[in-house]
Amino acid sequence: MENMFRENKNWIDHFNLLEIFSCGQAFHWEEEKDGSFTTVYQDQWVNLKKEGDQVFWFFSENSKKEMWYSYFDLGTDYKKVIEKIEAVPLMKEATQYGRGIRILKQDPFETIMTFIISANNHIPRITKAVKDLSRLYGREIGEYRGRKLYSFPNPEEFAKISMDELRNIIKVGYRDKALYETGRRILSGDYDLKKAESLSTPELRKELLNLPGVGPKVADCILLFAYQRMEVFPVDVWIHRVMEEFILKEKGSKKEIYQKSVELFGKEAGYAQQYLFYYGRAIGIGKKEKKPKNM
DNA sequence: GTCCAGGCCAGAC
DNA sequence: GTCTGGCCTGGA
Numbered sequence: 001m002e003n004m005f006r007e008n009k010n011w012i013d014h015f016n017l018l019e020i021f022s023c024g025q026a027f028h029w030e031e032e033k034d035g036s037f038t039t040v041y042q043d044q045w046v047n048l049k050k051e052g053d054q055v056f057w058f059f060s061e062n063s064k065k066e067m068w069y070s071y072f073d074l075g076t077d078y079k080k081v082i083e084k085i086e087a088v089p090l091m092k093e094a095t096q097y098g099r100g101i102r103i104l105k106q107d108p109f110e111t112i113m114t115f116i117i118s119a120n121n122h123i124p125r126i127t128k129a130v131k132d133l134s135r136l137y138g139r140e141i142g143e144y145r146g147r148k149l150y151s152f153p154n155p156e157e158f159a160k161i162s163m164d165e166l167r168n169i170i171k172v173g174y175r176d177k178a179l180y181e182t183g184r185r186i187l188s189g190d191y192d193l194k195k196a197e198s199l200s201t202p203e204l205r206k207e208l209l210n211l212p213g214v215g216p217k218v219a220d221c222i223l224l225f226a227y228q229r230m231e232v233f234p235v236d237v238w239i240h241r242v243m244e245e246f247i248l249k250e251k252g253s254k255k256e257i258y259q260k261s262v263e264l265f266g267k268e269a270g271y272a273q274q275y276l277f278y279y280g281r282a283i284g285i286g287k288k289e290k291k292p293k294n295m
Numbered sequence: 296g297t298c299c300a301g302g303c304c305a306g307a308c
Numbered sequence: 309g310t311c312t313g314g315c316c317t318g319g320a
Binding site: 121176253 | 310314315316317318319
């Protein structure tokens with residue numbers, strides 16, 4: 001039997017499943033018809049539902065509550081995080097709007113591969129690629145409400161996928177080579193998943209940047225979403241626009257924006273990035289105006 | 296048909 | 309080190 005329990009804890013004020021999963025960090029989850037969410041971590045899965053001030057947990061037999069507590073970063077007091085950053089312009093609104101956001105602790109290999117796919121790509125295509133990779137090359141790890149759940153392929157499983165399959169079945173486009181190569185480098189231990197945990201953030205960042213398909217933005221996403229390096233500030237186009245418009249009040253390079261985030265948010269930069277990203281997208285900040293025709 | 300998206304990379308300066 | 313253009317794919 002799977003494990004099931006419900007609880008009402010102080011972290012409930014900062015725990016909104018839709019916000020957690022749709023703020024840009026995760027692609028391996030599903031919203032159920034009843035408003036609950038199902039997600040997978042390695043070979044474990046969980047289904048969660050929030051009702052009022054209670055959360056109902058239902059997870060696979062092979063996992064423990066503590067594991068999911070860690071996955072959802074429940075040991076961090078987000079109220080304190082917000083108190084530290086809300087003095088910065090726009091942060092009061094952003095942290096209020098996305099107050100249920102939490103930064104997930106995701107599997108490093110899956111996160112590396114997923115964010116290589118994410119480069120210059122659309123969310124629906126990223127989600128589909130992750131789902132197809134898991135269904136076709138991962139392992140079936142259970143069934144929930146009539147739907148089979150699959151783990152993301154581990155390095156051994158990933159190495160069995162050909163470049164042709166990556167391009168023509170998973171449809172990752174020109175990212176096929178980078179995925180193929182990176183998968184092999186990780187399997188061979190050239191990039192050491194175990195050792196990575198113990199490296200300093202600058203060292204780990206350098207290691208990640210050596211992987212094909214991993215540039216500054218993707219490396220920062222991996223550092224933040226898989227390695228809990230909360231001081232990093234991934235600068236994508238949305239964050240770039242938000243920072244230029246509301247913080248810098250002028251055009252700035254990626255480097256300038258990154259430096260500004262260090263100065264303003266310090267060790268909480270990663271959290272700030274998530275609030276800004278979610279808020280910026282919601283209100284369409286800096287979105288390019290479509291030129292009317294015939295003008 | 297045309298444009299471009301939650302960047303990366305190679306080549307040019 | 310900084311800047312520019314090209315890139316799979318598919319939905320608007």
